[in-house]
Amino acid sequence: MATPSFSTATLPVLIHLLRGASDLASVAATHAKLFKAGIASTLASSNHLLAAYCRCGAMTSARGLFDGMQDPDVVFWTTLMSGYAASGRSREALSLLRAMELSGVQPNVVTLSTAASAYGKAGRVEDARAVFDGMDAPARNAVSWGAMLAAYTQNALGNEAIQLFAELRTNGRGLAPNQFMLSSVVSACAGVARLGIGKCVHGAALRLGQGNDEVIAVALVDMYSKCGCYEYSRKVFDRIDHPSLIPYTSIIVSAAKYGHGRWALALFSEMVDQGVQPNDVTLLGVLHACSHSGLVDTGLQLLRSMQSKYGIAPCPSHYTCAVDMLGRAGRLEEAFELAMEAQVEGNEALLLWNSLLSACRTHKRLDLATLAGQRVLEFNQDVASGLVLMSNAYASVGQTGNADAVRSGMRRRGIRKDPGCSWIEVKDTPYVFYAGAISCAGARTDEVLTLLDELECKMRERGYKGRLGRARVSDGHEDDGDEGKGVMVGVHSEILALGFGLLVLPKGMTIRVMKNLRMCCDCHEAFKLISVIVEREFVVRDLNRFHHFQMGSCSCSDYW
DNA sequence: TTAGGGTTAG
Numbered sequence: 001m002a003t004p005s006f007s008t009a010t011l012p013v014l015i016h017l018l019r020g021a022s023d024l025a026s027v028a029a030t031h032a033k034l035f036k037a038g039i040a041s042t043l044a045s046s047n048h049l050l051a052a053y054c055r056c057g058a059m060t061s062a063r064g065l066f067d068g069m070q071d072p073d074v075v076f077w078t079t080l081m082s083g084y085a086a087s088g089r090s091r092e093a094l095s096l097l098r099a100m101e102l103s104g105v106q107p108n109v110v111t112l113s114t115a116a117s118a119y120g121k122a123g124r125v126e127d128a129r130a131v132f133d134g135m136d137a138p139a140r141n142a143v144s145w146g147a148m149l150a151a152y153t154q155n156a157l158g159n160e161a162i163q164l165f166a167e168l169r170t171n172g173r174g175l176a177p178n179q180f181m182l183s184s185v186v187s188a189c190a191g192v193a194r195l196g197i198g199k200c201v202h203g204a205a206l207r208l209g210q211g212n213d214e215v216i217a218v219a220l221v222d223m224y225s226k227c228g229c230y231e232y233s234r235k236v237f238d239r240i241d242h243p244s245l246i247p248y249t250s251i252i253v254s255a256a257k258y259g260h261g262r263w264a265l266a267l268f269s270e271m272v273d274q275g276v277q278p279n280d281v282t283l284l285g286v287l288h289a290c291s292h293s294g295l296v297d298t299g300l301q302l303l304r305s306m307q308s309k310y311g312i313a314p315c316p317s318h319y320t321c322a323v324d325m326l327g328r329a330g331r332l333e334e335a336f337e338l339a340m341e342a343q344v345e346g347n348e349a350l351l352l353w354n355s356l357l358s359a360c361r362t363h364k365r366l367d368l369a370t371l372a373g374q375r376v377l378e379f380n381q382d383v384a385s386g387l388v389l390m391s392n393a394y395a396s397v398g399q400t401g402n403a404d405a406v407r408s409g410m411r412r413r414g415i416r417k418d419p420g421c422s423w424i425e426v427k428d429t430p431y432v433f434y435a436g437a438i439s440c441a442g443a444r445t446d447e448v449l450t451l452l453d454e455l456e457c458k459m460r461e462r463g464y465k466g467r468l469g470r471a472r473v474s475d476g477h478e479d480d481g482d483e484g485k486g487v488m489v490g491v492h493s494e495i496l497a498l499g500f501g502l503l504v505l506p507k508g509m510t511i512r513v514m515k516n517l518r519m520c521c522d523c524h525e526a527f528k529l530i531s532v533i534v535e536r537e538f539v540v541r542d543l544n545r546f547h548h549f550q551m552g553s554c555s556c557s558d559y560w
Numbered sequence: 561t562t563a564g565g566g567t568t569a570g
Contacts, residue, residue, distance in 0.1 A: 015562095047562035054563095078563040085564090113564045120565095146565035153566085183566040218567040250568045281569050288569085317570060351570080 010037050011044065018052040024061070027052045047075060054083025074100075078111045085114060090122035109135065113143045120151025125160075137173070145172065146180035153184045158192035161185055165201075179210050183219045190223035193514045193541065196428035198223045214240060218247050225254035228512040228539035228546055245276055253285040257545045259556045261293025280312050287318060291325035292545055294559050299325050316348035320355055327359025328559070332368055335359060339372075350379040357390065366394070388417055422493035422515040424501045433497045436490020441500050448499040452491065455499075459529045466522040468495055492523050494540060502534060510537045518542045528552050 014034050021027045031049055034040040040049070046069060053062035066072060066080050077100040084093035097115050100107065107115070112131050119128035128151040135144060145168055152161035165185045168175060177185075182205045189198035198220075205216055217240050224233035237243065237251040248271040255264035268286050271278065278286075283306050290299030303322045307313050314322075319342035326335035335356055344352050353375035360369035373390045391406035410416075423432040431440050441448045456468050468491060494515050501511040519527075519542040527538055532552040540547045548555035 044562070051562060073562095075561085075563050080563090082563060108563090110564045115564095117565060141564095143565050148565090150565060178565090180566045187567065213566090215567045220567095222568065246568045248568090253568065279568090284569055320570085348570095 011039055011042070014039075015044065015048050018048045021052050022056055024053075024056050024058045027056060027058065028061070047079070050076060050079050050083075054079060054086065057083075057087050059083055059087055059089070072105070074105050074108055074111060077105055078107075078114055081111065081118065082114045085118040085121060088121070090118045093118040094122065094124075109139045109141060109144060113141075113147045116144065116151060117147040120147065120154055123155060125151055125155045125157060137171070140172075142175055142178050142181070145175065146178070146184065149181050149184040149188070153188045153191065156191055158188035158190075158194070161188035162192075162194065162197055176208060177204065179213045179216055182208070182210055183213070183215045186216060186219035186223050190219065190226040192430070193227050193423075193512075194425060194428070194430065195224075195227035195229065195512065196425055198227060212241075214244065214247060218250050221247065221250045221254065225250075225257065226541065228510075228514075228541055228548075230254060230258045230260070230546070230548075242274075243271075243276075245279060245282070248276055249279070249282040249285055252282060252289065256285050256289035256292055258548065259292045259545065259560075261289045261295050264289030264293075265295070265298070278310055278312070280315060280318070283310065283312055284317055284321060287321040287325065291321055291328060292556070292560065294329060296325055296329045296331065316342065316344040316352065319344060320348070320352040323352055324355040324359070327356055327362075330359075330363050332356075332359060332363060332365050336368055336371070339375075346379060350376060353379070366399075387415065420493055420515070420517045422497040422513050424497045424511070424513050426501070426504050431497070431500060433493045433500070435493045435496075438491075438496050438500075441496070441503075444500070444503055447503055448496065451503055452495065452499045455530055455533060458533050459526065462529060462533075464525070464529055466525055468522075468526055492520065494519060494523050495526060498527065498530065498538065502536075508536070510539060512539045512541070514541045516543065518544060519547065524554065524558070528554055 014030055014037070017030045018027065021030060027049070030052075031040065034045050034049070039045055046065065050062055050065050053059075053065060062080060062083050066076065069076060077096060081093045081096045084090070084096065094115065097107065097111070100111070112135055116128040116131045119125070119131060128148060132140070132144060132148045145164075149161050149164055152158070152164060161184060165177070165181065165188075168177065168181070182201060185201050186198060186205075189195070189201060202220055205211060205213075210216055217236055220236045221233045224230070224236065233251065233254045237247060240247050248267065252264045252267050252271075255261075255267060264286060268278070268282070271282075283302065286302060287299050290296065290302065299322060303314055303318060306318070319338065323335045323339050323342070326332070326338060339352055339356050342352060353372045357369055357372040357376055360366070360372055369390070376390070387406055387410050391403045394400070394403035394406065419434055421432055421434050423430045425431075433440050438445050438448060452468065456464075459468070494513050497513045498511060501513065505511055519540055524547065527540065527547070527549045529552065531538055531549040535551075538549040540549070545556070545560060547560070
């Protein structure tokens with residue numbers, strides 16, 4: 001039996017050991033020592049032990065310790081709850097909140113912030129907001145606000161995050177935005193491509209002395225990249241001292257999206273030279289860079305050597321990227337063989353075979369398209385895009401009867417794709433356009449249409465043979481889904497957004513258009529020509545990448 | 561005196 005003087009002297013030492021422990025073995029060893037000293041069940045020991053078990057993800061041991069506690073206090077409950085949340089077990093975390101209230105222990109601001117965060121991670125944003133709203137305004141602190149902002153951002157609710165950030169400035173009782181809130185809001189701006197707000201938040205971060213925070217910098221790199229400003233993205237990156245894995249990955253992914261394949265590869269070798277180990281996301285970024293720049297053999301070498309060189313085995317997304325890369329380059333037999341070799345299942349298989357199907361359509365290979373199409377239907381979680389591609393594949397080889405049959409089958413079965421839309425930001429407000437529907441331009445609708453007509457005339461004088469985005473879907477047009485309904489459709493959404501932008505944005509300003517689908521070839525040609533006629537630069541973000549149009553050419557060199 | 565919030569891909 002230990003003497004009291006032994007235990008008082010030992011406790012701080014053992015607690016110090018627990019605080020530094022990050023693996024189960026050392027926590028268990030310290031637990032044994034505490035037990036031997038007869039001080040394992042003191043309040044201080046229990047709290048530290050529970051936190052230590054949670055920190056190393058040993059939730060079974062944590063739960064055992066918790067269940068052995070008589071009358072756990074609010075801290076004890078909260079520690080266990082955050083342990084579950086951190087191990088990705090949000091549901092268990094949340095059921096603890098109810099159990100705790102039933103046992104008569106009142107949650108405090110830390111408990112509620114933990115719960116809001118767990119609700120966010122479980123995708124239950126409305127519940128998170130209810131918890132946030134349920135807190136007394138004076139009780140809300142920087143962590144509560146940060147948790148709620150993160151919940152919105154992580155669930156792709158960028159505009160709600162931006163709105164909440166604005167509320168912080170008005171109702172936040174003078175609470176200054178910290179690095180957690182700023183990085184979440186910048187990331188929110190990236191998700192919804194709100195460049196204007198993103199720039200304001202960047203300015204705020206600099207004024208608040210957060211300019212050197214690496215996490216904010218990464219969010220900014222990503223935000224500028226997703227808003228079509230690669231140069232800014234690069235500038236922010238260049239100011240980061242000794243960038244670690246995530247900044248390097250972020251800038252490589254940016255370079256990839258803009259078709260700067262060689263830069264991406266140079267950044268990758270720089271990163272490896274600096275001793276920064278890549279992860280699976282980095283390698284996917286490098287593969288994307290190879291794909292978007294036509295560096296097919298370099299990309300294949302990377303795929304084949306990533307296991308031996310970097311210890312990372314290719315996963316379904318690497319295979320999908322490589323299949324896409326071969327497909328773009330017209331190397332369809334190799335793409336098909338690689339797709340077979342990948343042995344992917346479920347939703348990931350759908351993405352892989354969809355990608356091959358898309359390439360078969362582009363290169364008019366109905367034989368392989370049929371094989372890929374069968375695979376797509378086999379993994380039919382989301383059949384819509386596969387069917388649209390299949391229909392377009394038939395149309396591209398002139399089998400319009402089959403193409404129409406697929407389309408009408410979709411209509412009969414009520415299968416729809418997300419409607420195509422494009423949007424543009426004017427004075428920090430986004431304007432969304434759908435194909436053939438220009439109502440968003442409001443009172444300026446007629447002006448936009450007149451402008452587009454004038455442009456089309458000037459384009460014809462320069463030999464333009466397209467139809468300014470007015471196309472029949474079954475023409476073998478891009479996979480527009482509901483942008484048309486198999487009949488003559490209106491002007492494509494990106495053309496409408498461009499027309500509106502030309503009318504309302506100051507002369508000389510680059511026009512940035514975002515689109516939720518891939519850009520079609522006809523619109524791509526139109527943007528190139530219009531950039532000469534009006535002498536302006538345009539940036540279009542489509543589903544996959546960016547196109548920067550300048551004086552009649554595009555940064556993708558027509559390879560995408 | 562122990563518990564809470566952020567960034568990269570698809």
